[in-house]
Amino acid sequence: MQPLRVALDDRAYDIHIGTGLLDDVAPILPFVKKAGVAVVTNETVAPLYLSRLAAALRQAGVAVIEIVLPDGEAYKDWPTLNRIFDVLLEQHAERSTTLIALGGGVIGDMTGFAAACYQRGVPFIQIPTTLLSQVDSSVGGKTAINHPRGKNMIGAFYQPKLVLADLDTLDTLPDRELAAGLAEVIKYGLIRDPEFLVWLEANMTRLLARDKGALAYAVRRSCEHKAEVVAADEKEAGERALLNLGHTFGHAIETGLGYGEWLHGEAVAAGTMMAAELSRRLGWLGESDVQRIEALFRAAGLPVCGPDLGAERYLELMSHDKKVQDGRLRLVLLERLGRAVLSDAAPEAEIRAAIAARVAA
Ligand code: NAD
Ligand code: GLY
Numbered sequence: 001m002q003p004l005r006v007a008l009d010d011r012a013y014d015i016h017i018g019t020g021l022l023d024d025v026a027p028i029l030p031f032v033k034k035a036g037v038a039v040v041t042n043e044t045v046a047p048l049y050l051s052r053l054a055a056a057l058r059q060a061g062v063a064v065i066e067i068v069l070p071d072g073e074a075y076k077d078w079p080t081l082n083r084i085f086d087v088l089l090e091q092h093a094e095r096s097t098t099l100i101a102l103g104g105g106v107i108g109d110m111t112g113f114a115a116a117c118y119q120r121g122v123p124f125i126q127i128p129t130t131l132l133s134q135v136d137s138s139v140g141g142k143t144a145i146n147h148p149r150g151k152n153m154i155g156a157f158y159q160p161k162l163v164l165a166d167l168d169t170l171d172t173l174p175d176r177e178l179a180a181g182l183a184e185v186i187k188y189g190l191i192r193d194p195e196f197l198v199w200l201e202a203n204m205t206r207l208l209a210r211d212k213g214a215l216a217y218a219v220r221r222s223c224e225h226k227a228e229v230v231a232a233d234e235k236e237a238g239e240r241a242l243l244n245l246g247h248t249f250g251h252a253i254e255t256g257l258g259y260g261e262w263l264h265g266e267a268v269a270a271g272t273m274m275a276a277e278l279s280r281r282l283g284w285l286g287e288s289d290v291q292r293i294e295a296l297f298r299a300a301g302l303p304v305c306g307p308d309l310g311a312e313r314y315l316e317l318m319s320h321d322k323k324v325q326d327g328r329l330r331l332v333l334l335e336r337l338g339r340a341v342l343s344d345a346a347p348e349a350e351i352r353a354a355i356a357a358r359v360a361a
Contacts, residue, residue: 131181
């Protein structure tokens, strides 16, 4: 498959999507200097894929530092980030050492942030191994760690040099994680691609069965959307915010329950149902549109209601959202299926009502 290009002038890069990519380090080598690489991964992914990647790199003459972190959203924090810096310093990693993120979105976001900070910035490469990270988090340069008061609150925009999405790694992904990734895939259909939405409705069974052809299409289509949006609005001055459909509600779920309780994609699915319900209350979506979205999330095995934290707690958590401007909450809503808008039009009472309508009884 031809690589996709994220067109960002001097920071442009390729996204390779395919199979067997972990064994072929040729695309990585142009971004590696004499100082070599530091591969950052976690305790779950390391036994599956680290030795293969490290062996292929060493065979190509590349010095490899291995950094294995604990697994989980709860570790997307300062102390764990600091462990990356500890090893980089212990091992005398240089400004020309390339960091490689091998794992899901947690590893990708943390490694990217470490790369942005270590010696004020070193090159980094994303090798995403979850569906969610292949369709979303590895592309676009958002890097971050969580704060106890808010998701992804501490971070930087810092673009990778390359993204390698090896579809074979999805073979070992637990079903729940595959479903979580589908939430972000469905998102692209909802916000900007009604035809893709129809394709997803027709092909959900193939995706859940991990049909490589269906996965390849879904990952590629998703990355095409992400690359286009990021190229147009890298720092989220406008259109990029639309990629956050369901995320303001979803981040409240993740923070409110404690990181790792719900998967990010699960929280996004329930949050998207809240956004859809709110869009219906504003007269933008019809009841049948909301039912269609719900049916698609259900088919993917995703939740369609959030936990009952209480509307007050949701609103408190949502008040920390990065899209809050001049103290006003702005939400990504749906004008119609396939068209999203960033809006502060919803009265607070309607937001409360939408939350209440979409929490588990
Ligand atoms: P994750 O990184 O926690 O990975 C999910 C689980 O799958 C983990 O237990 C991981 O160890 C395991 N895993 C990874 N690859 C595997 C494989 N091939 N086989 C078996 N197990 C594997 O979660 P995620 O869903 O990949 O990413 C979620 C994170 O991404 C959240 O922190 C979210 O905030 C972030 N995110 C960032 C962006 C962005 O633009 N930067 C976008 C969306 C989400
Ligand atoms: N996941 C949203 C973004 O990258 O902007």
